[in-house]
Amino acid sequence: MVRAPCCEKMGLKKGPWTSEEDQILITHIQRFGHGNWRALPKQAGLLRCGKSCRLRWINYLRPDIKRGNFSREEEETIISLHQLLGNKWSAIASRLPGRTDNEIKNVWHTHLKKRVKQEAGQTLQQEPKRIKGTDQDNKKLMNVNNIDPVSPERSYSSDISSSCTELSNFALKEQCMDSSEEVPVIEDSFWSEALSMDTSTSSTAAVEYTPFGCGFGFGYDQNYITAPFNDPFNCTDVSYNDHRSFWLKMLQSGDLQELPEI
DNA sequence: AAATAACGCAACCGCGAGCAG
DNA sequence: ACTGCTCGCGGTTGCGTTATT
Numbered sequence: 354m355v356r357a358p359c360c361e362k363m364g365l366k367k368g369p370w371t372s373e374e375d376q377i378l379i380t381h382i383q384r385f386g387h388g389n390w391r392a393l394p395k396q397a398g399l400l401r402c403g404k405s406c407r408l409r410w411i412n413y414l415r416p417d418i419k420r421g422n423f424s425r426e427e428e429e430t431i432i433s434l435h436q437l438l439g440n441k442w443s444a445i446a447s448r449l450p451g452r453t454d455n456e457i458k459n460v461w462h463t464h465l466k467k468r469v470k471q472e473a474g475q476t477l478q479q480e481p482k483r484i485k486g487t488d489q490d491n492k493k494l495m496n497v498n499n500i501d502p503v504s505p506e507r508s509y510s511s512d513i514s515s516s517c518t519e520l521s522n523f524a525l526k527e528q529c530m531d532s533s534e535e536v537p538v539i540e541d542s543f544w545s546e547a548l549s550m551d552t553s554t555s556s557t558a559a560v561e562y563t564p565f566g567c568g569f570g571f572g573y574d575q576n577y578i579t580a581p582f583n584d585p586f587n588c589t590d591v592s593y594n595d596h597r598s599f600w601l602k603m604l605q606s607g608d609l610q611e612l613p614e615i
Numbered sequence: 616a617a618a619t620a621a622c623g624c625a626a627c628c629g630c631g632a633g634c635a636g
Numbered sequence: 637a638c639t640g641c642t643c644g645c646g647g648t649t650g651c652g653t654t655a656t657t
Contacts, residue, residue: 369625369651391642407643408626443645454645459624 366400370409374399378406379414412455419451423460431457432465 381397387410390403399406412418423431427449434445442454442461449457 367627389642403642404628404644405626411644412625440646455625458646463623 364400365394365402365405367405370413374401375409375414378410382410382414408455412453417451418453423452427452428460428465428468431461432469435461435465435469 377397377399381393381399385396387393387407390407393399393403394401394406397406401409430449431445434448438444440458442458446452446454446457
């Protein structure tokens with residue numbers, strides 16, 4: 354396939370956008386939308402390529418963009434999601450309303466990566482078990498379980514659900530593949546520690562808060578949503594105690610390979 | 616005050632996925 | 637099944653700003 358000539362060869366402009374160009378793009382998109390990015394610059398009278406227009410709109414001109422510094426809470430969410438998803442910036446961005454993948458990528462490389470490295474150095478011995486898996490693995494597992502991949506159109510709460518599902522799939526796979534791994538004993542301290550967590554702050558992300566050390570959750574309204582392995586509650590708003598009862602039952606049944614239908 | 620280094624961020628590039636013909 | 641096209645994503649670059657010497 355022959356690649357389309359680059360912007361410069363087509364006589365198109367590159368580099369920083371002027372306020373005039375911004376205004377033209379905003380006005381055009383407000384009036385006609387952006388059905389076809391490639392055709393848009395010509396229609397709008399801009400000497401830019403469609404890619405450049407798209408990027409400018411997505412990362413800077415969209416009306417729902419949240420400007421300004423990231424809050425501590427947002428940063429913690431990024432760190433947690435990065436542990437879970439890796440460099441899936443768009444997936445992370447879909448969970449942070451008003452933030453773009455580019456912005457998150459930048460903040461990760463300039464601030465958070467260093468911070469995580471520092472903190473990891475400090476708490477090396479307490480480092481949680483990482484969830485392994487490739488895109489291919491995830492897709493396969495999603496197909497097997499009839500689970501839709503994350504879609505940007507989903508609501509925020511559904512996104513949380515997707516995160517949980519993705520992670521529980523990885524964890525489930527790990528568990529199934531490593532049959533030599535014994536079901537860990539839940540110590541009383543786990544529940545007391547988990548229940549004492551401050552989950553009153555909206556969308557506080559936490560990883561590893563399950564009896565098996567491989568869950569992922571969001572706390573809010575004094576409930577804690579978590580998804581160790583295959584989440585029987587589909588990550589809807591359930592209390593921590595409901596989860597606790599379920600997992601205790603699972604452990605008593607002694608069979609974590611075959612997950613019961615709820 | 617000037618030079619240099621480090622940082623932050625907008626923008627670009629190349630690739631792959633998905634879709635239509 | 638193949639081809640060509642568009643879009644979206646992740647990695648990278650380059651420039652302006654700020655901090656340091």
